[in-house]
Amino acid sequence: MHPRRSAQEVLLCDLCEAFPLQSHCELCNINLCVNCAGKHVSDSSKRHKVVPFLHRKSTPNYPKCPDHADKQCEMYCEKCDIPVCITCVTSGKHKGHDISDVLEKLNAKAESLQKDLEELETRIYPRYEEMASDVQTEKSELETKYGKLTTDADEQGEALHREVTAIVNQRKSVIAEMKTKHLDALNKNTDEITQKMAELKQIMSDLKSMLKSNDVSLTSTYKSRNSEFRTLPPKVRVTLPSFSAQKINKDQLNKMVGSVSSLSITKEQGDTMKSAEAVSSPPVKPLLDEPRVTATIDTGYGLGLHSVSCLSEDQVWTGGENETMKLLNLQSKLLTSIQTKSGKQPQDIAVTRDGDLVYTDISNNTVNLIKNKQIQTVITLQGWVPRGVCCTADNDLLVIMDSDDRKQSKVVRYSGSTEKQSIQFDDQGRPLYSSGGYIFKCLSENKNLDICVADCGASAVVVVNQSGKLRFRYTGHPSNTKQSFKPFGITTDSQSHILTADSQSHILTADCWNNRIHILDQDGQFLRYIHCDLESPWGLCVDIRDNLFVAEWFTVKVKKIQYL
Template sequence: MHPRRSAQEVLLCDLCETVPLQSHCELCNINLCKACVGEHLSDLSKDHKVVPFLRRKATPNYPKCPDHADKHCEIYCEKCDIPVCSTCVTSGKHKGHEISDILEKLSAKTESLQKDLKELETRIYPRYEIMVSNVETEKAELERNYGKLTTDADEQGEVLHREITAIVNQRKSAITEMKTKHLDALNKNTYEITQKMAELKQIMSDLKSILKSNEVSLTSTYKSRNSEFRTLPPKVRVTLPSFSPQKINKDQLNEMFGSLPPLSINTEHGDTMKSAEAVSSPPVKPLLDEPRVTATIDTGYKQLHSVSCLSEDQVWTCGDNKTMKLFNLQSKLLTSIKTKSGNPPQDIAVTRDGDLVYTDYIDNTINLIKNKQIQTVITLQGWSPRSVCCTAGNDLLVIMVSDDWKQSKVVRYSGSTEKQSIQFDDQGRPLYSSGYYTLYSSGYIYKYLSENRNLDICVADRSARAVVVVNQSGKLRFRYTGHPSNTEQSFNPRGITTDSQSHILTADFNNYRIHILDQDGQFLRYIHCDLERPRGLCVDIRDNLFVAEHDTAKVKKIQYL
């Protein structure tokens, strides 16, 4: 903007810059006052088109031709891929080249720019924001972990101090005991000697009395005991102990204390995001007309609640007791682990590292099982965790219900750090129904969730009888309330999962089947396979569906793609 102009001032003529403008030349794209119009039209080299300013068109600002100063580039040379003027085309170096209308080219370029802008705004820039957020989270985790390392070092030092103090006290006690025994031996020896000495004193006194008395009888009856005392009593010899300290080997001490691995800082190559076209066109796996059961696993629970794939032939399960079980496809029990609290787990999920996560809705904790060791990673206040799933980014998504059963929300965690909370739509209305469901006891899960391949968050909201899908940012995309065909009872969604095709699969508990939807919520078809009250769902890396049947406590593996 001209330095003499502002939003509150009258717009001035571009030529004289002193008088308010009245007209506009659409060819030259300049504003003119009444006096300057005549001067401008005096240039007969151009076919000027002067109109009242308010009737001007939004004309493009054509660039000036670098080879012909009085011309604007209003034509596009396809061969050279640049704008050119009419003189360049008729007599210049672009003569004979294929040309096109620059406005058509501009329109195509504008459309391309709009697509680029949309991709930058909706896909690329948000990923950078997530990366920054993740780095900040990692920094917080780094502070916490390094603090823990320092604490661990202090605790190890205290342990070694206690051990050394115990050893020192043990040695001092042994020294005191040895000293006491030596003193006792010397005291006993002293007592025996003094007893002999007393006896000798008595003999010497008796002899002196005999010699003074001149009594013949005493002298004649005297018996000498000198030979008895010529052998001196035994003398106790004490050998003092010596302390032989070992030379401290610093290397051994360091090894005993514990070690740290070498510092490792790895820079991973940044992921290359696929274009929007590539994302929307994954390799196609068509749906089978007749899905089929390929394996059945008998879990032994009275009621089976959840199933989560560890691999193509191993699944974790949980049901109506405190034990989580790992089975193979032949129903062989491979591992069983009991919850830390002794409460039945509410839901389970397998992380990208192959560890097991479970929620405990009674003590409000989310727990991680690694190498059969249970670690409580999150303890909630005022909220109860229900369903859980692990995302492609190795976060945890958790459905939770408030303690008063009036609110529900989805929370994203990175480790134990909360990154996102999803509860309301753009109008401030709850996305999910309240936690309370009058027909069943409070121990049941009322909502189930899964992350789709396009990063949508899909929730099967049983109380609302709907599947609620929001995008990665938590903005509502759609609600699916069931398909009208062949429905004997109301839609009753339980478990939910997604596959490599971005299909959404949800278990219709009371209608004994699975609904398959596309990523936009359009119904595709049902899976029946003689299912009995399907509840928990999961999909393995080859898109095999595992269905947990609530009443039979069996897991069915189904091929449907």
């Protein structure tokens, strides 16, 4: 603030600083009293614009002209893309060039700057914050995760020690038993020899007595037993057992202890966010005002068609309430049928990028791959029951599963049979997905790599980003307060739309269904419904041309719908 002014004082002229200001020069951006205003406009070197102080405009800070030091650049040369003063324009240097008002250019630039600021504040910077938070979370989990690796190694070592100790103790027991038998044999031999020696001593004593007595009767009755004793008692020979120690095979021991996979540190290509203009621009394929059914496939199942997955534009795999999965064309012709390995119905099906079929089986808690009509079990779960399955852009498998006691639920990413990622809780440690009575859960990966789950038990579509961080929950159209929202099937298209089949209740009667598909944008904003006289819609998928296929539970038909 000026040293002679305060909030309580009269505002004074900027030139004389003695009298109250009454006017303002918009060119020079100064405040003037009556006397100074007259003197100011008398300067004919500039086109001063003096207005009453209350009518002043916010005067921009015009740039000084680099070629004419006493001039301000009040215009803009569009061709040269630089601010220019009036002398520059009249000198002929910019002859034939489009000249605009620098304020208009400033306003346009200001709008662009404002858009950039809004995008940085609302979209870009929050993503960087999110990434930083994810890295910090990963760092905080290092101690626990590496501690588990160490514990696993210790437990394996202890298990091996227990096995080795048990085997050594068994060998020692055998040795002790052999020693006892050996000693018994020697003791028995000793007893036999001792008995013979006692007899010999008695005979020798008797003979000595006979020789001393000269008794003819004793001598005449004597019979020699020397020949009997010339054959010595059998000598017991025991071959001492030996211990054949095997050379320790360190390679084999290493395999038995287990191995630690190598640490892989890579930098993935960072996601490129769409600009604000691209995000707000109309989609390449706008929604049709009236979606229409272009084909109907009769699958031939009994009651309960729940899964459909596209192999091509005119071929779809289907799964229902029996053990057979069918490949059908648009004319309802059966092309292939395959029975599950367990003989039970599949819970969900999906087609991989290679065109192979994947299905989940809750009867034996497995995920199975069908290649060339051969079934291979790729994942066997312990303590968890697989529900929905989908194939990602990277050809991974995403499986949503419930614990055996139905108290937990999570999404797991697999590369082949190797678990790569587990998604179960939000940042506050709360479960992302419902648990309990509803067993129906389906999922799909969106084009922006979000993971979208139709969680019927939660009456919500739950969407997390690629790293598993919660983005949003969609719980139905806000204006609809009379009908409940029960999403069953879910799919996504090339426009990053999320489509989910809305079923009002888990009670399987034909009059309990809402019979509609919700279409959302990638941020969870409701766009519209698809009705198309649907009856009990359940499983959903889209083909490469964004045609929607809907499996109807009660009619056991698949409807192909064009909605873009």
